Amino acid sequence: MQTAYLKTDGGVSGEFSQSLTLAAGTYKLSFKAAQRASFGGVQSFNVLFDNAAIGTFTPASGTFATYTTNSSAATAGSHTIKFAATTTTGDNTAFIDDIVIGAA
Known part of the structure; x- marks a missing residue:
C-alpha cells in the first residue's frame, strides 16, 4: 500500500498528478485524506481535473x-487529475490514499 502526501515547507507547496484515458461522461473522485497529526499545521489542497478545480479540502484530523x-x-x-497543496506557510502535510474515479 502506498500513500501520497502533499507537503508545504519553506513556502513551496507540493502536488502530484496522474494522466488517464476516459470515455465521454461525467465523473467524480473519491479518496481518503488525513492530516499529519504529530507535527506541523493544517494542510489544505485542491483537486483539479484538467486544471479546473473540482474541490478544495482540509482533512479534519490524523484519521x-x-x-x-x-x-x-x-x-x-x-485527462489529468492533480492534487495540489494550497497552504503556503509553515511545515504542513496531508496524506492522500485510495483514490477512485467513478461515474457521477
Whole structure:
C-alpha cells in the first residue's frame, strides 16, 4: 500500500498528478485524506481535473476520512487529475490514499 502526501515547507507547496484515458461522461473522485497529526499545521489542497478545480479540502484530523469531489464532464480521451497543496506557510502535510474515479 502506498500513500501520497502533499507537503508545504519553506513556502513551496507540493502536488502530484496522474494522466488517464476516459470515455465521454461525467465523473467524480473519491479518496481518503488525513492530516499529519504529530507535527506541523493544517494542510489544505485542491483537486483539479484538467486544471479546473473540482474541490478544495482540509482533512479534519490524523484519521483518514473519505472525501468526494464535485462532478466534472469529460470528453473521450486523455485527462489529468492533480492534487495540489494550497497552504503556503509553515511545515504542513496531508496524506492522500485510495483514490477512485467513478461515474457521477
